[in-house]
Amino acid sequence: MDVLSDVMTVLRTGRPFAARFARVSPWANRHPGHTGGFGVQVMVRGSAVVTMDSGETFKLEEGDALLLPLGGSHTIGDAVDTPLDPPCDPNAIRTDSIVRTNVDNPTHVALCMAYELAPGRTHPMIASMPAYVHMPADPEARPEFAAAVALLDAELRQQQSGGDTVVHALLDAILMYLLRAMLGHRTEQCPFSGWGAALADDAIAAALGAIHADPARQWTVASLGEVAGLSRSAFSRRFTDLVGQPPLGYLTSWRLTLAARLLADTDAPLSSVARQVGYASEFAFAAAFKRDFGTPPGQFRKRTPACDPTDHGPALTGEAAHLFRSPTVPV
Structure with a gap:
């Protein structure tokens, strides 16, 4: 996708x-x-x-x-x-x-x-x-x-x-x-900066595409720079300027966003969710998720209703x- x-x-x-x-x-x-x-x-x-x-x-x-x-x-x-x-x-x-x-x-x-x-x-x-x-x-x-x-x-x-x-x-x-x-x-x-320019920039668009295609991969700034065809430092500067976050900061944020969707829409064990979004251990995933969302993933799942965007399910309430x-x- x-x-x-x-x-x-x-x-x-x-x-x-x-x-x-x-x-x-x-x-x-x-x-x-x-x-x-x-x-x-x-x-x-x-x-x-x-x-x-x-x-x-x-x-x-x-x-x-x-x-x-x-x-x-x-x-x-x-x-x-x-x-x-x-x-x-x-x-x-x-x-x-x-x-x-x-x-x-x-x-x-x-x-x-x-x-x-x-x-x-x-x-x-x-x-x-x-x-x-x-x-x-x-x-x-x-x-x-x-x-x-x-x-x-x-x-x-x-x-x-x-x-x-x-x-x-x-x-x-x-x-x-x-x-x-x-x-x-x-x-x-483009009526706004940031993502309009990021997706129009072939190098940064390639790096974003790689992250979204395989978010669980153990990406580094250097490996993403290779995808973008830029040196590590040049890639990091350009990505941060256009996206508004450093490359690994964006990677972490997107992984946790995906994790939140998995927690809401599936009953997969936390260890499985952790692996799917690139965390080697359930403990590391839980700690990162709590820092970002302010609540442990188990509690987040209990209080968040399922909301599959591909399912034309219940209307808004x-x-x-x-x-x-x-x-x-x-x-």
Whole structure:
């Protein structure tokens, strides 16, 4: 699995949510945000005005996407001075993790998506992202994204057998297309530093790929430098500058992130989990895990519910579920 897919697969928890909201002007909604949520909204008909809590205001034109990697709060409406609507849309039709609203002759249609990220763990890729990213429509440069959005819009307009499977697959595709655009090789267009530059740097991308392909291997700075084709010192400097952590610091952090996922999703013995993430002994693994997570791995497992990101299992509950009652971006 490539680095980008690996990071998002391991960090995701539960099932993604999708919503299609058809509206008639005037309309406006306030969204309080949700720490630990990754939200996306795409305008497929009409335009909307977004106001972030920072005071920044911008227009989402038809085909534009708004990404909220950190679950930021905002207000969105057909115009900046439209009064806010009630928080719950009486026309919304909810089918488990899919929400739809239907009105005759809508002036505006938006597709909204959200992922819940694993609690207590922030990967440097997510941490390096800005509060929001406004991505203007560019169907010529991103035809696959435009096609996936059109397919998702069609699926969400109607209820058909197998729809959940199709919708969740399209959500994954749309998220990856957007992240590709943000983290791609055209670094001058990257809206944030760090991981955008790291994945665009062939040497550092090769080292990251090696770590993610075989995290249990006893990597050293020198051996990772060989993969990158750089001297030990040059590799260490460049990796730290771009990733934000020294090579072995990132390796340790990723191993423990994988371990947390294994503890939550499997009943493998601690000794097996330790071996899978590169620790020679259960004792060494337990000590490292407790330093990083603040609790021994056995206790972590007992208090953490299973959350296999490849399983479209139970929907979100508690605060996350409450936030999805909002009739636009569910974060």
